[in-house]
Amino acid sequence: MDYFFGLKQKKLIQTKNISINYGSLILKFPEINLNSGDQLLIIGNSGSGKTSLLNILGGLISPNTGTVLLNDINLMSLSKNKVDNFRGKNIGFVFQTPHFIKSLTVNENLKLSQYLVSEINQSRINILLEKVGLYNLKDSNIQNLSEGEKQRISIIRALINQPSILLADEPTSALDDESCNNVIDILTNLSNENSATLIIVTHDKRLKEKFSNQIDLNDF
């Protein structure tokens, strides 16, 4: 992946002075500088703007001030279509509640994600399904899966197009301890294997001891 992003010493993610306004409320965010393959946990209570920060990093919303450089590309300067395309190729998302196309099977959902930005690669789907231990559910309807299983599939979906950045928004909040550990292990291992930079935002205290690199929005 390194060649894709040019010189290694360049930062993959760089933010500067970003803030967003909700009416009279102005949320300011700390600077984030991450290299390829780094992992970062952002902790914050509800209302601290952690989801907003993640959405800004993923190009889903624009900040009122500041810049976001992803591999030296300024997201705010791209057109809507280009942002969609850039996001599809370079950024994977995992949300608290995973959503899929209900009318499709597990396999079809993953194929659709590949189809939307690149080409269908069944062997990659198979390998990832094996890794999370859900290969046997490949042809099940997505609605028949448990929440924990769906969350694991959503991690595969986020990584299916080999993005350089994986953004996870409260990926474990809805899960019990066992599933929580399982999902975090999969998230960290798979992003390592795919050399993707992982950013998790959460208020889930269980994750605190699992990451060395942390930002607490409550302190900011």
Next chain:
Amino acid sequence: MIFKLAWKNISSRPLSTGLSIVLLSSSIMVIVLATLTINQMKLKFNDNANKIDLVIGAKGSRLQLVLCNVFHIDYPTGNIFMEDVEFLTKHPFVRNAVPISLGDAYQQHRIIGTNKNFISEIYKATLEKGELFNKSSEVVIGSNVAKKLNLGNSFIGSHGVGESLHQHEDFKYLVVGVLKPTGEIIDELIITSLESIWNVHHDEYKKGSFDLKTPEEHDLHQSEDEAEHSSHKKEITALLVNYNSPRAKFSIPGIINKKNSLMSADPAIEIKQLIDLIQPAVNILYFLALFIFGLSLFSIIITLVNSMKDRKYEIVMMRVGGASVKIIFISVILEGLYIGFLGSIIGLVLGHSLMEIMASFINFKYHYKFSGFVFDQFEIVLILITILIGMIAAIFPAVVAYKFDIAKVLKNKI
């Protein structure tokens, strides 16, 4: 993949998709049915009407005269004396003047007393096997009658042109010839000489079997009654005339209509009037079809908009996963296309099937061959228009879909 997605999206909601398709296909069905019926009717009527330039019969309704003697549907208006119209057979403007006498039937097939010109000149029919009738009681049958009777068979005619309980049991007809199929009404007829008809009814009269007749049949034979008393004046039901010269059109009807007992009718004019009479009913059908079509359009829009709202998160997830608004838009339009396609195809199949069922009923009752297996170019246009309408109906839902604000949708739920 996107085709599959659109397909799965509509097929996973069978009830609401089904409703849209049912509405759409019903309207298509009505359109197809109305168009097939009116087209085939015009075709058949005009075909048969063009065979004969003028029908001369007893006074009554002109349309009835034509329907009875050209299309063999309605009851006769009454009888006329052969001698009153005989002059036409020698008229210079007349190419053909063929007398026919009705009154009996065999299993819904009318027995027509006439001469050989009826077969060779008017319908240009030829023999498949056997020969033309020579003696009284010999008959030639049309190709569809040949499904029930065969060469050498003899049968008893029943009295009246429709179904009747009374049969002429002592008078047997013998099939001596079978005609090739022509696609015309003659395929449904049993043709014999005028003498046959006169003989059978002459005998009947002597036995006093008039008591058994229905009122219409009684009317039909009232003049026959008089004929017996006025020493064998020959009667016919109608005279079918083909012109020799265009001038005939202006002179002959005038001559006929001056005579008290006679009336003439031009089949082409009567049929045009009949179709003009039916046209408003057909137009109402079209209007109804258009109304259902409008409803189905509405239903498609509502179905898809609801579907979009239910699939809000799916759509947003696709956007997050890199799907452009273009892809989202196209996939929704595709859903409209599928619904339009299915609706039009199902509608066509239903329309044709229903036409075929109706046709067998009409064939049985009126001996008119309608068919559900006739296809028209307009149907291709109909399919294309319906698909287009389906896609147009999907535009609004598609706009709803691509206007979802990703961040807002995510914020509401997550």
